[in-house]
Amino acid sequence: MGLIILLVVGGVIGWLASMVMRTDAQQGILLNIVVGIVGAILAGVVLNPLIGGGNIMSGSFNASSLLVSFLGAVVLLAIVNLFRRGSMR
Incomplete structure (x- = not known):
């Protein structure tokens, strides 16, 4: 059940990012x-490690862990866009 929740939350965070x-x-x-x-x-x-809080990979689905995961997904997409297009958009 935890894997299904992780996939759904990961999909929503990736979609928002x-x-x-x-x-x-x-x-x-x-x-x-x-x-x-x-x-x-x-x-x-x-x-x-810099700001503390939980991680959705360990099953902690609170507001701070979701926000940090969202920021990580946005940073990941910015890095991919930088290498793909040469600009962050």
Whole structure:
């Protein structure tokens, strides 16, 4: 059950990040899930030690962990856009 919740939350976070970065037309649902989960991992490794809080990868679904995961997904999309197009958009 935890895996299903992680996939749904990762998909929503990836979709919201793609809307912010204007890459939603290029991505499908699978890529949104991947971006959300990888962004959560990135945020868990980089941002959580700096500001504290939980991580959605460990099952903590509170507001701070969701916000940090969202920021990680946005940063991930910005890095992908930087390498793909040469600009952050």
